[in-house]
Amino acid sequence: MHVTVLSRSAAIFTTRRIVEAARARGHVARVVDPLQVEMRLGRAGPELFHRGAHFPATDVGVPRIAPSISQYGLAVVNHLQLLGLPVLNGAPAIGLARNKMRVLQLLSASGVKVPRTVMASEPSGLREMVRHVGGLPVLVKLLRGNERTGVIVCETRQALESALEAILRLGQNTMVQQYVRGRRGGDLRAFVVGGRAVAALRRRPRVGRLSRNLGQGARFERADLDPEAERAAVAAAAVIGLEVCAVDMLDAPGGARVFEVHSSPGIREAEEACGVDVAGAIVERAAELVGAPPVARGRGKGRKVARRPS
Ligand SMILES: Nc1ncnc2c1ncn2[C@@H]1O[C@H](COP(=O)(O)OP(=O)(O)OP(=O)(O)O)[C@@H](O)[C@H]1O
Numbered sequence: 001m002h003v004t005v006l007s008r009s010a011a012i013f014t015t016r017r018i019v020e021a022a023r024a025r026g027h028v029a030r031v032v033d034p035l036q037v038e039m040r041l042g043r044a045g046p047e048l049f050h051r052g053a054h055f056p057a058t059d060v061g062v063p064r065i066a067p068s069i070s071q072y073g074l075a076v077v078n079h080l081q082l083l084g085l086p087v088l089n090g091a092p093a094i095g096l097a098r099n100k101m102r103v104l105q106l107l108s109a110s111g112v113k114v115p116r117t118v119m120a121s122e123p124s125g126l127r128e129m130v131r132h133v134g135g136l137p138v139l140v141k142l143l144r145g146n147e148r149t150g151v152i153v154c155e156t157r158q159a160l161e162s163a164l165e166a167i168l169r170l171g172q173n174t175m176v177q178q179y180v181r182g183r184r185g186g187d188l189r190a191f192v193v194g195g196r197a198v199a200a201l202r203r204r205p206r207v208g209r210l211s212r213n214l215g216q217g218a219r220f221e222r223a224d225l226d227p228e229a230e231r232a233a234v235a236a237a238a239v240i241g242l243e244v245c246a247v248d249m250l251d252a253p254g255g256a257r258v259f260e261v262h263s264s265p266g267i268r269e270a271e272e273a274c275g276v277d278v279a280g281a282i283v284e285r286a287a288e289l290v291g292a293p294p295v296a297r298g299r300g301k302g303r304k305v306a307r308r309p310s
């Protein structure tokens, strides 16, 4: 099988691991920078080129599209899909995962537990909002376009009112969310590949911080998902339509609450903390979608998806 990873650089940990895992299983793998792909729509239908020349033979695409190049990157993924190639993940699902409000709406409508949330474009009806999310403290999440840009914990109504006024005056959308106290002081990140939870981490914030992001000094440990959290993660991936994703959950009493789904998750912490070959799971799922044997014998010819521009 020929695997093309769409990524800005072959040196990025997850990209490198996917290439290694593919080669270790006898497949041909390469990295193509989506910004160096040209798309053409003509009489021959959609065609793809790489730096003005043939697009490499490809049986399956693994997009790793950074949010900073979302628009062009997703157009390239779309083009691959138009050519009939399987991809993990598809462009519509990646785009959807980046729309934080839509994700929560869909999950909630599909019966996946999410933190109680209200969305508003003006601060009136504040009392009602606080009541709806179960009282103080609450989290105010700022949204710009499809990206989330920050989280504020509000312990008092006054803090909430002034936060909302300031944010909404800046013309930003916002959501107010129930502050869910996780059990055991951390939240959970489950990696779902092809409908299976393959690894899970517990993420603990640095003392005095809220963010459980690596960049903010959070710590990661291997976690065992209880069956209910596992079902929630797998269901969230299915609802958004993602073959590969990380599902962030708050490990709350009464059941895990999903608050975010990442369509191009970094796998380093999961591989290191859990000792799980997440890249291998991704490649094996890709092979299933292509219908290639799990361990290819020799190098297949691959499917050519593009011609040299005339
Ligand atoms: N409803 C909630 N209740 C309690 N804690 C929450 C809630 N939602 C999110 N958090 C915590 O706040 C942190 C930031 O929230 P979230 O991930 O939604 O925002 P973000 O903009 O993606 O920030 P980050 O880059 O830190 O992940 C998360 O690490 C999570 O642990």
Ligand SMILES: [Mg+2]
Binding pocket: 248, 260
């Ligand atoms: Mg987050």
